[in-house]
Amino acid sequence: MSCSLASWGSILPRRFYARPAERVARDLLGAFLVHHLDGTTLAGRIVETEAYLGREDRAAHASRGLTDRTRVLFGPPGHAYVYLIYGIYDCLNLVAEPEGAPGCVLIRALEPVCGLDGRQASGPGKLTRAMGISLRHNGQDVTGGPLVVRAPQRRQVPPIDVTPRIGITHCADWPLRFLVRNNPYVSRAAPAGSRASRG
């Protein structure tokens, strides 16, 4: 992999995101998160995601309904939802589902591709720090602009593991975490017994 644009596919269109969050989360594996910042390009391959749903998902911010904070989640798909966690780290999500229906995908780990200069991007808090992503990106369109997601150049689906989500107390056993199998850049390995797959 390199910083050359030829290494990546085209920008994922809005219709890619206008689907159930768990489908979007799965299909984002292998795609590239690309950030053009201050004349430089930062990029990484998405290797770990989690889906967060709507009302029924008590682990999701959207389960509390429409508030100032969750407005972006109810808006059109293909936008960034960035929030501050524990007063320290910013977490990046991509809004899924058709407009009006809440749902998003938390980006949890990247395999460094370009410009990260040795910075770790494994873990949602470290990822945003490495990529220069912060609260100012909240609500930004990721189908055009400085922060975009691009398809793999070849539409090859990597082997995928499915596990419960990390660090939550509600709905802690729902299988909504997706990771590229055996990839060394995932934030945590798949717990024993929770392994599932799709080729």
Next chain:
DNA sequence: CCGCGGATCTTCT
């Protein structure tokens, strides 16, 4: 290797 506590602050009750 595993578990625990602290940092730090926004959001919602």
Next chain:
DNA sequence: GAAGATCCGCGGA
């Protein structure tokens, strides 16, 4: 006023 989609460093086995 409490909890929280995190991370790091410490102590013990």
